[in-house]
Amino acid sequence: MRSDVTEYELSAPATLQEMLSLLAAEPGKYTPIAGGTELMVALGVGRLQSRSLLSLQHFQELRFLREEDGHVVIGANTTFTDLRRSALIAEHLPLLAQSASWTGAIANQNRGTLGGNIVNASPAADNPPVLLVYGASITLISASGMRTLDYNDFHLGYKKTQLRADELVHSVRIPLAYQGYRQYIRKVGTRNALAISKIALAGIARTEGTRIAEIRLGAASLTDRPIRCLAAEKALTGASLAADSLEATLQAGRAALAMEAKPIDDIRSTARYRSAVAENLLEEFLRSLAE
Amino acid sequence: MEELIDGIGASPLRKEGRAKVLGAARYIDDLSLPDMWHGATVRSTIARGRIRNLHFGNEIDWSEYTVVSARDIPGLNTVAHLTNDHPCLASEYINHPDEPILLLAHPSKTALHHALKAITIEYDEYPGVFTIEESEQAVAAQDAERIIWDGSQWNATANCFKTYTMYSGEGEEVEAGLSRAFEEADYIVEGEYSTGAQEQLYIENNGVIAECFRDENGDVESVCVQGSMQCPYYLVHALELVFNLPEEKCRVIQVETGGAFGGKEDFPSVIGSHAALLAMKSGHPVKLVYDRAEDMAATTKRHPSRTRLRTAVSREGKLLGAEISVAIDGGAYSTLSPVVLSRATIHAPGPYHWPFLRVKSKAMATNVPPHGAFRGFGAPQSLFGLERHMDKIAKTIGISPEELRRKNFLATGDYTATGQPLVEEVDMQKLLTRALREASYHEKIARYAEENKTSPIKRGVGFAAFMHGTGFTGSGERRLNSQVHLELLPDGRPQILVSSTEFGQGTNTILCQAAASALHLPYDLVTIAQPDTSRVPNSGPTVASRTAMIVGKLVQRASEQMLHTLSSFAALPENHTSQQFLEAARRYLAEHGTLRESVRYEPPTKIYWDDELYRGDAYPGYAWAVYVAEVAVDTRTYSATVTRFDALQEVGRVMHPVLAKGQIEGGVAQGIGYALYEKCVWKNGHMANNQMTNYIMPTSADLPPIHVHFEEVPSIHGPNGAKGIGELPMDGPAPAILNAIENATGISFNAIPLLPEDIFERVHSLGHPHGGSRELDPNTDRDTRVEETIA
Numbered sequence A: 001m002r003s004d005v006t007e008y009e010l011s012a013p014a015t016l017q018e019m020l021s022l023l024a025a026e027p028g029k030y031t032p033i034a035g036g037t038e039l040m041v042a043l044g045v046g047r048l049q050s051r052s053l054l055s056l057q058h059f060q061e062l063r064f065l066r067e068e069d070g071h072v073v074i075g076a077n078t079t080f081t082d083l084r085r086s087a088l089i090a091e092h093l094p095l096l097a098q099s100a101s102w103t104g105a106i107a108n109q110n111r112g113t114l115g116g117n118i119v120n121a122s123p124a125a126d127n128p129p130v131l132l133v134y135g136a137s138i139t140l141i142s143a144s145g146m147r148t149l150d151y152n153d154f155h156l157g158y159k160k161t162q163l164r165a166d167e168l169v170h171s172v173r174i175p176l177a178y179q180g181y182r183q184y185i186r187k188v189g190t191r192n193a194l195a196i197s198k199i200a201l202a203g204i205a206r207t208e209g210t211r212i213a214e215i216r217l218g219a220a221s222l223t224d225r226p227i228r229c230l231a232a233e234k235a236l237t238g239a240s241l242a243a244d245s246l247e248a249t250l251q252a253g254r255a256a257l258a259m260e261a262k263p264i265d266d267i268r269s270t271a272r273y274r275s276a277v278a279e280n281l282l283e284e285f286l287r288s289l290a291e
Numbered sequence B: 001m002e003e004l005i006d007g008i009g010a011s012p013l014r015k016e017g018r019a020k021v022l023g024a025a026r027y028i029d030d031l032s033l034p035d036m037w038h039g040a041t042v043r044s045t046i047a048r049g050r051i052r053n054l055h056f057g058n059e060i061d062w063s064e065y066t067v068v069s070a071r072d073i074p075g076l077n078t079v080a081h082l083t084n085d086h087p088c089l090a091s092e093y094i095n096h097p098d099e100p101i102l103l104l105a106h107p108s109k110t111a112l113h114h115a116l117k118a119i120t121i122e123y124d125e126y127p128g129v130f131t132i133e134e135s136e137q138a139v140a141a142q143d144a145e146r147i148i149w150d151g152s153q154w155n156a157t158a159n160c161f162k163t164y165t166m167y168s169g170e171g172e173e174v175e176a177g178l179s180r181a182f183e184e185a186d187y188i189v190e191g192e193y194s195t196g197a198q199e200q201l202y203i204e205n206n207g208v209i210a211e212c213f214r215d216e217n218g219d220v221e222s223v224c225v226q227g228s229m230q231c232p233y234y235l236v237h238a239l240e241l242v243f244n245l246p247e248e249k250c251r252v253i254q255v256e257t258g259g260a261f262g263g264k265e266d267f268p269s270v271i272g273s274h275a276a277l278l279a280m281k282s283g284h285p286v287k288l289v290y291d292r293a294e295d296m297a298a299t300t301k302r303h304p305s306r307t308r309l310r311t312a313v314s315r316e317g318k319l320l321g322a323e324i325s326v327a328i329d330g331g332a333y334s335t336l337s338p339v340v341l342s343r344a345t346i347h348a349p350g351p352y353h354w355p356f357l358r359v360k361s362k363a364m365a366t367n368v369p370p371h372g373a374f375r376g377f378g379a380p381q382s383l384f385g386l387e388r389h390m391d392k393i394a395k396t397i398g399i400s401p402e403e404l405r406r407k408n409f410l411a412t413g414d415y416t417a418t419g420q421p422l423v424e425e426v427d428m429q430k431l432l433t434r435a436l437r438e439a440s441y442h443e444k445i446a447r448y449a450e451e452n453k454t455s456p457i458k459r460g461v462g463f464a465a466f467m468h469g470t471g472f473t474g475s476g477e478r479r480l481n482s483q484v485h486l487e488l489l490p491d492g493r494p495q496i497l498v499s500s501t502e503f504g505q506g507t508n509t510i511l512c513q514a515a516a517s518a519l520h521l522p523y524d525l526v527t528i529a530q531p532d533t534s535r536v537p538n539s540g541p542t543v544a545s546r547t548a549m550i551v552g553k554l555v556q557r558a559s560e561q562m563l564h565t566l567s568s569f570a571a572l573p574e575n576h577t578s579q580q581f582l583e584a585a586r587r588y589l590a591e592h593g594t595l596r597e598s599v600r601y602e603p604p605t606k607i608y609w610d611d612e613l614y615r616g617d618a619y620p621g622y623a624w625a626v627y628v629a630e631v632a633v634d635t636r637t638y639s640a641t642v643t644r645f646d647a648l649q650e651v652g653r654v655m656h657p658v659l660a661k662g663q664i665e666g667g668v669a670q671g672i673g674y675a676l677y678e679k680c681v682w683k684n685g686h687m688a689n690n691q692m693t694n695y696i697m698p699t700s701a702d703l704p705p706i707h708v709h710f711e712e713v714p715s716i717h718g719p720n721g722a723k724g725i726g727e728l729p730m731d732g733p734a735p736a737i738l739n740a741i742e743n744a745t746g747i748s749f750n751a752i753p754l755l756p757e758d759i760f761e762r763v764h765s766l767g768h769p770h771g772g773s774r775e776l777d778p779n780t781d782r783d784t785r786v787e788e789t790i791a
């Protein structure tokens, strides 16, 4: 522990309303803490800037997972273990069950929350690409009410989001609309477990005959934030998977993805590697559609 | 009823196993002494230079703290190794990042964080050298600015801690033979192979608690350090120099130790001296325990290496001669590098017969924290080069890797490269046959060649054949002159007294088994004392795979002696019961007060070694092995995964099958990490990824089923025929895995760690159309908030 914990203040407001009014009274003063699996790491290495923490982990009204008019609604406090154990998720949103299962280790999954993963907003986070391809919307709550955004618009830049200092993530909402879609996800991490992804790609697609009628792609570690790969989607929508045109389709998809990929060299991998592997994963997905 | 002895060959519960499983075992950080303070270390932030100025910020009340600098050292400012070039605390010059400069102590651990932040150090920076090549270039160019270690002071040469030249016979004859061999050879095959640094990653970081006692005049009378370590007497000797005290005034106690792998062989001399200095100056016991980031950045790692081979081979695959040069990166100070280099040198020829052979080796200085002991101790480095090169020779001359090895294996009665006759049975042919059969090697070679044509996942198999010498090199065991005591406790149970330590590998257990077998007593009745140098004799360091064979044999001899004493005294029958033994023991004690048997090392056979010529009996015994790796290389992610591993070894009598299997599995896992995952990212000599998120050690999800097989050929040197086992499994995995990757992909990789990015770059070595964006600063880790830790 490289921090002096006596310099930190942690309190747990009795109600969500109380927490929201504290946030509203002095925006920026407090940092919410849910599972703490990000913030406690920062504390341990002596780099947690915020000295005042408000726990929201105990708010059961933010920990839910329910079906609601053709949607699944997931509260921000839902843990990865909750997601992994949910029959609803397993049946309708298999990519989310998968990404939750490889977020950290069991201990992380017991504490870490979907809300924390979204707000931490790491470009390498495992769950945002899935939320992106599933067309999620995100609901934010503050003392002045709720607002709902297309999740696609939520991430603004490197660790920058639409969340205001007086707001909390309330929930995400995903349409139950992917029956019959082909679904793909692959994480290429530094190892097979307890790994930060070097690159990850999630995709869903609907085919009509040998044609791609609709395709959505989401990626981690491909740019400075979690992204929908709109250029690749555009290039591939309507493309043919027939044997004689598959190579051309693959090339078009790869080229479009390369245009929107802006990966970096860092301590875990290289930009060149990340770009190449992202294209390879896309190709793997497309080939599976052709089968 | 027949009593259960659980001696050698059985698998009784570990002596300390119950306490560990129940959480009752107490490690150093679980312990506390009255009025104990905590310590911290102020370290250099530059790789090389001169300290200009130390500034203590006035936001801190320094009167609360104890601050120790080099000036406070009562004896020599040195950490005792072979050469006294390693300062205990830097006083003026800095030679590596994270070098200790000052020590702080305070009653509160958190107060230390504030103090650490309030100290600023100004330096005059000097240019550093960070690789073997840079260090060599400085010497070649006579670049005085980059001569970072002046050898003349230490009977060595600039930037070079140590060199060896080893010939397979009389030097001039071998040189002449080599010239002929290279002239007559059908093929001359050359290759260069390199290995990276590796962190030991014991679960428990380095830590100690020190006390200092003064006499009535206030002078330092004695010091006592307890902690996590392998070699209590090494620390005793370090304290003797630092405090200028006689041996008996420096007491060291090993407490339960959570892993070591060599990382607690020489390093406790550093942290132990530091804590004792703080205890001396503060007047309090001081606990000094590193956290992971500090431990990774500042303590020893495996030596990086470069091995070059030039070999002469006949068309039929007979090895005619070899010129091998091995270079290791020793870091900033000499420490154990000469000994690591020695093992690398002697293992470089592998288990083969070379009619003419020259090995030249050197340990170079660089401005990184000193590299040190790590399981294998030089052998994994040179054997990696050799076993990759054997596959290269086979490929070059067009025979199978198996046939090449079969044509050149050493066998019983042959002489090793140092001229040691292999008196005890060696059957590498049989080991190879069995290992390949266990792994279904031939069937898989054929099948994968077919399947790989259409699959995006390329599979392959490869193997490595090797040996590991057990015990100290050459005359080392004689010099150590190890001693073991065996006493009777008041209730008549025997107790083993040794300085050999348990750190997870099973020392306590196997030594008690050796005693149980020899005393014909149940294992549960045999006890072993905590290693406390005020009580236990020096049975040598717990290193070099020597404990089972050398110390085990001493325990056996002490036990036989005790049995003899009691038999003469009380006429114990041949097959005594434990009751009869205990009664005899208690009667003996009643009459004589105590019984202590003491034995010293005596080689069971004559051992000749010439340190000058580097010839003779290099090791008392060798363990022999063939390891087979099976890999899958995914062409989409460029990642290589080990999918099955077969480890066959001949280690003499297996003392404890469960522990032995665990040693092999653990070593193979560590070898897989060495080959494919674990990379130290250096930034001007500082380890940039000094955290477990980014120093990638394989998890259970990355490891294959590991099949462990033994052949047992009893050796005269160990108890009931046992030989050493601890380091052997570190030697074989890396070359076997890279041989398998070549089999899978057709691409020959000669450097480890081999990461997916490296495979990718090779595959796309002609250049890839899509570079990355350079908009973002490539040096920063943008994925997490925990990227750069303060060392």
Ligand SMILES: Cc1cc2nc3c(=O)[nH]c(=O)nc-3n(C[C@H](O)[C@H](O)[C@H](O)COP(=O)(O)OP(=O)(O)OC[C@H]3O[C@@H](n4cnc5c(N)ncnc54)[C@H](O)[C@@H]3O)c2cc1C
Pocket (backbone or CB within 6 Å): A031, A032, A033, A034, A035, A036, A037, A038, A039, A040, A041, A056, A076, A077, A102, A103, A104, A105, A108, A111, A112, A113, A114, A115, A116, A117, A118, A119, A120, A124, A125, A126, A127, A167, A168, A169, A170, A194, A195, A196, A197
């Ligand atoms: C060992 C380890 C392994 C990990 N492995 C992975 C991995 O494989 N993949 C991965 O993606 N992540 C991984 N993580 C990161 C982390 O576990 C996840 O990001 C997790 O989802 C964080 O959730 P939390 O509830 O613990 O967040 P916290 O640490 O509590 O908070 C994280 C951030 O979110 C904010 N926050 C939390 N909840 C809300 C809310 N409802 N409204 C507004 N702001 C909120 C906090 O203020 C903080 O800024 C790992 C972490 C560790 C320690």
